[in-house]
Amino acid sequence: MLLSMEEFRAFQPKKPTYALFGWPLGHTMSPELHAQLFEASGQDAAYIGVAVPPDDLAEAFDLAKAKLRGINCTIPHKKAVIELLDGVDTAARDLHSVNTVAFRDGKAIGYNTDILGFSESLARDGVTLRGKKVLLLGYGGAASVMAYHCAREGACLTITGRNLEKAAALQQQIAETVPHARVAVYSRRHIPRDIQIVLNSTPVGMYPKENLAPLHYLPHKTEYVFDAIYNPPVTATMRLANPRKTATRDGLYMLVMQAAHAQTIWSGVTFEPASCETILRRTYGKMAVKRLHEKYGKKNLVLCGFMGSGKTTIGRKLARVTGLDFVDADLYLEEKEGMKISDIFAQKGEAYFRDRETAYIRELSQRDGIVLSLGGGAVLRPENVAAVKETGLLIHLDTPFYRILKNLSYSNSRPLLNRPDKQAETRRLYNARKAIYHRVSDTSVRSPKLSEVLDKVVKSV
Numbered sequence: 348m349l350l351s352m353e354e355f356r357a358f359q360p361k362k363p364t365y366a367l368f369g370w371p372l373g374h375t376m377s378p379e380l381h382a383q384l385f386e387a388s389g390q391d392a393a394y395i396g397v398a399v400p401p402d403d404l405a406e407a408f409d410l411a412k413a414k415l416r417g418i419n420c421t422i423p424h425k426k427a428v429i430e431l432l433d434g435v436d437t438a439a440r441d442l443h444s445v446n447t448v449a450f451r452d453g454k455a456i457g458y459n460t461d462i463l464g465f466s467e468s469l470a471r472d473g474v475t476l477r478g479k480k481v482l483l484l485g486y487g488g489a490a491s492v493m494a495y496h497c498a499r500e501g502a503c504l505t506i507t508g509r510n511l512e513k514a515a516a517l518q519q520q521i522a523e524t525v526p527h528a529r530v531a532v533y534s535r536r537h538i539p540r541d542i543q544i545v546l547n548s549t550p551v552g553m554y555p556k557e558n559l560a561p562l563h564y565l566p567h568k569t570e571y572v573f574d575a576i577y578n579p580p581v582t583a584t585m586r587l588a589n590p591r592k593t594a595t596r597d598g599l600y601m602l603v604m605q606a607a608h609a610q611t612i613w614s615g616v617t618f619e620p621a622s623c624e625t626i627l628r629r630t631y632g633k634m635a636v637k638r639l640h641e642k643y644g645k646k647n648l649v650l651c652g653f654m655g656s657g658k659t660t661i662g663r664k665l666a667r668v669t670g671l672d673f674v675d676a677d678l679y680l681e682e683k684e685g686m687k688i689s690d691i692f693a694q695k696g697e698a699y700f701r702d703r704e705t706a707y708i709r710e711l712s713q714r715d716g717i718v719l720s721l722g723g724g725a726v727l728r729p730e731n732v733a734a735v736k737e738t739g740l741l742i743h744l745d746t747p748f749y750r751i752l753k754n755l756s757y758s759n760s761r762p763l764l765n766r767p768d769k770q771a772e773t774r775r776l777y778n779a780r781k782a783i784y785h786r787v788s789d790t791s792v793r794s795p796k797l798s799e800v801l802d803k804v805v806k807s808v
């Protein structure tokens with residue numbers, strides 16, 4: 348729920364409630380994320396967003412103190428809120444930045460959990476900072492969190508950005524708060540060549556301008572790229588990396604963990620790593636649905652690809668992580684016709700099957716909010732492609748052929764392949780259709796590992 352100031356004045360909580368204060372409050376993931384954390388920790392609580400104009404912060408803060416258990420602050424309130432507080436923790440004090448406020452016994456205490464989210468995101472990838480040459484892009488609020496953590500961990504930090512005076516101000520702030528900090532400022536044209544880790548704290552590359560990056564290339568020894576952006580899940584900065592040499596990470600895990608730590612501060616709940624991973628996967632899923640709506644103007648996710656490429660298997664999992672309903676076109680057809688596909692082929696012929704397939708695809712394309720797994724031959728008819736693409740994003744599972752063969756080896760439920768020369772026929776059909784899948788689909792996902800495919804599909808949206 349997102350409220351205006353006026354609505355927040357009238358707001359009466361029905362259960363323990365927390366809020367995000369920001370201005371403007373665009374498309375934030377926080378309410379959905381906190382709802383998942385409440386559920387995982389068994390709390391009956393609510394989380395709302397409030398669009399608080401800078402001039403109204405003091406009033407909104409007093410209202411929050413009276414009605415809520417705690418708040419998060421985002422741009423532009425992270426600094427301004429400090430003077431309204433009764434105390435702050437060390438990181439928040441050193442950073443001059445508060446993202447979490449707890450109201451307890453009539454007092455308001457400020458914390459910074461962004462830094463915990465950042466450090467845990469690096470730790471999850473096994474990235475250590477001691478002695479590492481780190482390049483930080485940007486000098487705003489998120490940058491100060493990253494710079495402070497790098498300096499405290501003993502990294503050798505270079506800050507760069509468009510405005511070198513602002514970069515120097517951050518350098519100064521870090522030097523004052525972290526003894527023996529190693530921080531330099533360079534223009535973007537004179538970045539040290541031996542940089543190992545690149546951190547993007549700028550909003551450059553965020554949706555909708557997702558083709559922009561704050562750099563044109565990565566220093567050639569870069570081993571790891573962290574981008575605080577999470578929409579899109581794969582940013583233009585991350586795409587500069589050579590996947591064989593350089594690991595990359597977007598900002599969603601940092602977002603999840605700063606939220607989890609805020610809840611720990613508010614109510615003492617803690618979260619198992621496994622439940623954080625589940626919440627992360629689902630948040631990527633929700634993000635994909637948000638992008639499906641906002642970026643593509645579509646309602647459904649549709650999977651196509653050769654027989655045995657994993658459409659049915661991945662579709663079911665994709666529905667679970669996105670919260671969309673799952674429909675498999677083949678299973679739907681079998682249910683409606685009251686017959687197995689192999690029996691339809693045997694008794695009524697392929698032409699009958701194809702006509703029914705077209706009719707059901709037309710019907711299912713009218714649905715709103717489904718993952719639709721097609722049969723392997725569905726996209727051979729242009730009218731089927733047109734129908735699904737009207738409402739859906741068409742994703743091709745470009746599973747390697749050797750994996751497809753393996754997947755098909757145990758099954759005889761596909762009548763087209765029930766022949767003595769099964770393997771040769773599979774290859775023949777595959778070669779005949781391969782180009783069609785590429786041509787008709789909006790995106791292609793390629794991986795031999797089932798565990799990777801889902802992740803890639805979600806991030807391809």
Ligand SMILES: Nc1ncnc2c1ncn2[C@@H]1O[C@H](COP(=O)(O)OP(=O)(O)O)[C@@H](O)[C@H]1O
Pocket residue numbers: 652653654655656657658659660661720723746750754755794795796797800
């Ligand atoms: N990439 C993969 N790695 C391992 N097993 C897979 C993979 N993709 C699919 N499978 C397995 O292959 C079989 C066929 O997959 P299925 O989802 O029915 O494919 P499709 O619907 O595209 O024909 C299933 O048993 C599934 O578990």
Ligand SMILES: O=C(O)C1=C[C@@H](OP(=O)(O)O)[C@@H](O)[C@H](O)C1
Pocket residue numbers: 652653654655658659677688721722723724725760761762763
């Ligand atoms: O490729 C095809 O022409 C077919 C694929 C099958 O679906 P899967 O791709 O899910 O196996 C099923 O629709 C039917 O056997 C025909």
Ligand SMILES: [Mg+2]
Pocket residue numbers: 658659660675677720721722
């Ligand atoms: Mg299938």
